[in-house]
Amino acid sequence: MAVVGVRLARPVAIASRRSFRVLEHDLLVFRRGWSSYVLSGLTQPFLYLVAMGIGLGLYVNRNGSLPGGVPYLDYIAPALLVTQAMMAAAFESAWPIMGKIAWDKTYHAALNTPVGALDLLAGDLMWIALQATLLSALFLAVIVVLGAAASPLVVFAVPLAVLTAIAFAAPIMAFTATQTGDGAFNALFRFGITPLFLFSGTFFPIEKLPVLMQPLAWITPLYHGVAAARSLALGQVDPVGLTVHVAALLAVTAAGVAAGRVTFRRRLVV
Amino acid sequence: MTENPGIAPPIIHARGLTKRFGSFTAVDGIDFDVAPGEAFGFLGPNGAGKTSTMRMIGTVSPVTSGKLTVFGLDPAEDGARIRGRLGVVPQADTLDNELSVLENLLIYGRYFDLSWAESRRRAVELLDFVQLTERSADKVEPLSGGMKRRLVIARSLINEPSLLLLDEPTTGLDPQARHLLWDRLYRLKQRGVTLCLTTHYMDEAEQLCDRLVVMDQARIVAEGSPRQLIDRYVTREVLELRFRRDADETDDSAHLDGRLEGLAERIEQLPDRVLVYTADGEAAAAAAYERGLRPASVLVRRATLEDVFLSLTGRSLVE
Numbered sequence A: 001m002a003v004v005g006v007r008l009a010r011p012v013a014i015a016s017r018r019s020f021r022v023l024e025h026d027l028l029v030f031r032r033g034w035s036s037y038v039l040s041g042l043t044q045p046f047l048y049l050v051a052m053g054i055g056l057g058l059y060v061n062r063n064g065s066l067p068g069g070v071p072y073l074d075y076i077a078p079a080l081l082v083t084q085a086m087m088a089a090a091f092e093s094a095w096p097i098m099g100k101i102a103w104d105k106t107y108h109a110a111l112n113t114p115v116g117a118l119d120l121l122a123g124d125l126m127w128i129a130l131q132a133t134l135l136s137a138l139f140l141a142v143i144v145v146l147g148a149a150a151s152p153l154v155v156f157a158v159p160l161a162v163l164t165a166i167a168f169a170a171p172i173m174a175f176t177a178t179q180t181g182d183g184a185f186n187a188l189f190r191f192g193i194t195p196l197f198l199f200s201g202t203f204f205p206i207e208k209l210p211v212l213m214q215p216l217a218w219i220t221p222l223y224h225g226v227a228a229a230r231s232l233a234l235g236q237v238d239p240v241g242l243t244v245h246v247a248a249l250l251a252v253t254a255a256g257v258a259a260g261r262v263t264f265r266r267r268l269v270v
Numbered sequence B: 001m002t003e004n005p006g007i008a009p010p011i012i013h014a015r016g017l018t019k020r021f022g023s024f025t026a027v028d029g030i031d032f033d034v035a036p037g038e039a040f041g042f043l044g045p046n047g048a049g050k051t052s053t054m055r056m057i058g059t060v061s062p063v064t065s066g067k068l069t070v071f072g073l074d075p076a077e078d079g080a081r082i083r084g085r086l087g088v089v090p091q092a093d094t095l096d097n098e099l100s101v102l103e104n105l106l107i108y109g110r111y112f113d114l115s116w117a118e119s120r121r122r123a124v125e126l127l128d129f130v131q132l133t134e135r136s137a138d139k140v141e142p143l144s145g146g147m148k149r150r151l152v153i154a155r156s157l158i159n160e161p162s163l164l165l166l167d168e169p170t171t172g173l174d175p176q177a178r179h180l181l182w183d184r185l186y187r188l189k190q191r192g193v194t195l196c197l198t199t200h201y202m203d204e205a206e207q208l209c210d211r212l213v214v215m216d217q218a219r220i221v222a223e224g225s226p227r228q229l230i231d232r233y234v235t236r237e238v239l240e241l242r243f244r245r246d247a248d249e250t251d252d253s254a255h256l257d258g259r260l261e262g263l264a265e266r267i268e269q270l271p272d273r274v275l276v277y278t279a280d281g282e283a284a285a286a287a288a289y290e291r292g293l294r295p296a297s298v299l300v301r302r303a304t305l306e307d308v309f310l311s312l313t314g315r316s317l318v319e
Helices: A002-009 A017-063 A072-092 A097-105 A106-111 A117-145 A152-176 A183-199 A211-219 A223-234 A239-268 B050-057 B077-082 B101-111 B114-128 B143-154 B175-190 B202-208 B224-233 B282-290 B305-313
Strands: B010-023 B024-034 B039-043 B065-070 B086-089 B163-167 B194-198 B211-214 B217-223 B235-244 B266-269 B276-278 B297-302
Touching: A017 A072, A017 A106, A017 A117, A017 B101, A072 A117, A072 A152, A072 A183, A072 A223, A097 A106, A097 A117, A097 A152, A106 A117, A106 A211, A106 A239, A117 A152, A117 A239, A152 A183, A152 A223, A152 A239, A183 A211, A223 A239, B010 B050, B024 B050, B024 B211, B024 B217, B039 B202, B050 B065, B050 B086, B050 B163, B050 B194, B065 B077, B077 B086, B077 B224, B086 B143, B101 B114, B101 B143, B114 B143, B143 B175, B163 B175, B175 B194, B175 B202, B194 B202, B202 B305, B211 B224, B211 B305, B217 B224, B217 B305, B224 B305, B235 B282, B266 B305, B276 B282, B276 B305
Parallel strands: B039 B194, B039 B211, B086 B163, B163 B194
Antiparallel strands: B010 B024, B010 B065, B211 B217, B235 B276, B235 B297, B266 B276
C-alpha cells in the first residue's frame, strides 16, 4: 500500500526550487495588470450572482423545488465560485502555455538556463493554482457581501476551487504541449469546457439529468468540485462524500501531471 | 586533424558526435575541440547541422550517439550545471514581450539563482555594455532587430558565463548593427570569454573566429584558421568576370569558349559570374583580355571563406 502511495505521489512531487523561479516570472508579468485583474475578478461574480442567483432565483425559489428548500442564490454561489476558477484555469493552460512553447518561445529562453522542462510545468501549474486562489478569494468576498453564504464553512470552497482548477489545468497543459497551434482549443472549450460548465450540477442537481447522462457527470472533475464546495457552503457536510470528491480531484490532477511530465519533455527536449 | 592550441583541456570536446531525428541525420559523427579563450566557429549553409550541434552543446538537445563533454561534464548527467556556466544567444530572440527590457534581464538572472539585488546590479551594467540603458523601462516589442539581438546578448551574459554560444548572431541585421555586435563580442573575447558561434556569413567568420570548421550536410569538411583554410583550399586572389548575356544563354560558356584554359588553377562558373582562382588577379585579367574576352565587369579581390566553401562543396554558401 505504501509503495503504491509513493508511486502515485512521485509524479505529483515535482515542485523544485527552480520551478519557483518560473512562478516568479509569472508574478513579474502579473505585476503590470493586477488591478484590472482584481476589478474583473470582483465584477464577474457580482454580475453572475445578481443575474442568476437573485434574478433567476426569484422564480426558482417560488417553486421551492431545491432540496431542503435552499435559496437558489446560496445553491449556485459556491458552484459558480468553483466553475469560474475552473474556466480561468482551463484558459490559462491552453493559449498562454501555447504562447510560451510556440509563439513567444519564452520557455526556450528559460531552458537555456538551469531551469528544466519539468520546472516549467510545475512553475506554471503553481501560477495557475495561485490565480485560482486569488479569483476564488475575490468570489468569496462577493458571496459574503451579497449574504449568499449559509455556513462559515463556505471558506473551504476556495481550496476546493483551487483543487478543481489544477485538476483541469494539469491535463490541459499536458494536451497543449502536444499541439502545434491553437486550433484544437476552440473545440476543447466548445465541446468540453462549456458543456461541463452547464451540466456538472452548477445550475441544477445532476439528478435532474436524464439517467443515462448522470454517470457522465460523475466522472467529470467539475462535478466533484462543485458538489464538495456546495455541501460545505450549505453546511451539509458528508465526510464520506467529501473524501470521495477530493480523492477524485486529486486522482485527475495526478494523472494530468504525469501526462504533462511526458508531453513537456517530449515537446521541449528534442 | 584537430589542433589544440595551448595545453589547457578543451572546454568543449566532441568525438563522433551524432544527432538523429527519426531517420534524418542532422549531425553525422563530427569531431572537434574548443580551447578556453578561443573564438570557434561553425561555418556552413542552412541545414548543415550547425544549430543541432549548438543545441547539443547547450544541453537542450540530447546527444544521439558519440561523445560530448562541456567543461569536462556530460550533458546527459550534468545539464543544469553546464547551463549554469553557459551563455546562450539562440537564433530566435525568445525575448519576453510582456516584460520590459530590464525585467527580461532581471528574471533571467533569477533563473540562474542570482539574488534580485545582484541580478539588478548586473542587468544595469549589461544594459550599459550593449548600449540599451535608455531603453531599460521600455517594452521589448518596439526595439529594432539590432537592439533585440544586443538585449539577447546582454541576457546571455547575466550569469557571467565563461563560454558563450551564439547561433547566427547577426542574421537579419543591417551592417551597422552587425559591426556594433561584433565589437561587443570582440570585447568579450578580450576578457577571456570563450566564443562558439555558427554563421553562414564568411565575413563574420573571418572577423570573429580564431578557428573554424566548415560544415556541409551534417559533416565537418574542413578545419583551420580562416587564413589557413584560404591558403589550403583556394588561391590568394580571385578574378571575377561578369558577362552581358543574351536571353537564350543559360551560362557564360559561349563567351568563354575555352579561352580561360590554362590561365588559372581553377575556374568556377556561377549563375551570375565566372570566378578565376589565381595568385595574381591583375595578370589573369590582362591575359583574359589578350585572349579576346570582353567581360562587362572585372573585379580582382582577395579570396574569402566563401571561395573555400565553394571549392569544398561546389556550392555557394548563401543562395
